[in-house]
Amino acid sequence: MRKPLPRLAVLSVATALTTATLSACGSAGAQGSGVNVVASFYPLQFVSEQVGGEHVTVTNLTAAGAEPHDLELKPRQVADITDAQLVVFLKGFQPAVDDAVKEQAPDTSLDVAKTTELTKPEEGHEEHAEEGDHEHDHGDLDPHVWLDPTKLAEIADGVADRLAKADPDHAEDFKANAKSLGEKLTDLDSEYDDGLAKCDSRDLVTSHAAFGYLAARYDLHQVAMSGLTPESEPGSGAMKQIMDYVEEHGVTTIYYETLVSPDVAETIADKTGAKTAVLDPIEGLQKGSEDDYFSIMESNLSALREGLGCQ
Template sequence: MLSRSLRRAAVGGAATVLLLALAACSGTSGDDGKVSVVTGFYPLQFVTERIGGDHVKVTNLAQPGAEPHDIELKPSQIGEISDAKLVIRFKGVQPQLDDAVGQNAAGHDLDVSTVTPPATGANHRGATEDAGAPDPHVWLDPTRLAAIAGTVSGRLSQLDPDHAADYADNADALLQELTKLDGEYAAGLKQCQRHEIVTSHAAFGYLADRYGLTQIALSGLTPDTEPTPQQLATVAAEAKRLGATTIFFETLVSPKVAETLAAEVGAKTAVLDPLEGLTEGGTGDYLSVMRTNLEALRAALGCA
């Protein structure tokens, strides 16, 4: 179960004021009086919007349909980073954002990798590149995202103490939803015929660790890395040995490699979304996409 104490973390700070001329001291920005927050990619946007509610204005630097790792910042986005009261990032995921924060936003950023540090040696077989690199995909474990949510609530409360109670209440509501989601995953994946998931990208190590699965990945932590013929043959042989029925690919990269592997194995393909960003024109949010992922996993693994 998730700790309710997370929602009250780090509340405090200077009082807000009403005049626009003093907005920089109050933690608000613009004539709407809202706290301006810039986030690096979708899961951080989701958490901030859910906790901040009507009191924050959130700008996500990674647009829907775009792969967030290779973001190239425009001058206007550099300006947004500089003007924001808070920049929320995961150090190492977006190097250009890390550089921009160092040059333009030092001291008013939140690096969530310090909240739930990334593990190395991700839970996967098959791919060998990036084997010792930090895996940033912590948000695919709802309990880790909950820890981030608690810290975001605390920072917003420091910036805008007049609305600290609202931030705490919103964080509490989100933590309850994440607790429920965690329970759904634990129950839904408890009794399955198979416990190995074959993926095109080694993004699901935290999810696998949390729910007793093993990830067999074609490529490492970088989603657009092409596997070598040897890697393809190794994963194909393992998938056949395990009787895998599904090869998973993700939403923001080409499914061609997964389709090639599926044809070799005699399996089908399906989407398993790493939630690095929403698809362009797509609907839903973190919670609904995670539940869609759960149903895809249950079908692939033959869960009761």
């Protein structure tokens, strides 16, 4: 039978465990890991990690596989926002985050809409069937700005500036990382420009109006089945308008996205003889995915080139 530890030893072990526990609680993503950053959804997590590098720890409020529009914050997540040295979010995209930032982090947050110009949907070549159930939750501006690589590069510069304020000792690293990311995004932009230059069709029929910036950047015409939020489904009148458009313009591919049901796209494809394909708005990663922003954008380009008949 094992002898009990001497009292002094027991106290020493207990003290060590208590100290370790307190240290772990106090270091949640900050101590020894640089700036503690909270990002509201995947594209902002990606940019924060790329720009911050080894000098940041980034927490994403939106779990993989979850629709970011639907985010409801748990108390622990509100605490994360409160404790963060920097909260990176996009005002108008996730109302729960907007409310928490306003109350808990008004001085330690970065609204990326202030780092690049957001546009109205019509400026992004967006068009969707007019139906009463198509309500926009983002006011007059389209929030899906990260699908234009040049705009994501502007966001990266803004994140670098704010990280530099939080950690001045590594300001040059943040600036260099943002520049490196910007160069990669410029290369991606050129790849899209070349890949979509000569196509049989420029009509981009999508399940929801997430691709206005991409369409505007590469001279495509977005025709969306629903508005800026994927939860709004088209009514019968809107469905007919979309089917008529597909048939009249010889559209061969209906695009649906990863985190919502493909039922509507498949119904329209069945009735018009078109096929369906995935076009990812990169609002979040799927569970277990090993992809990142660049690999998904590459897959999107391949899907666009095939669906639009590009040379």
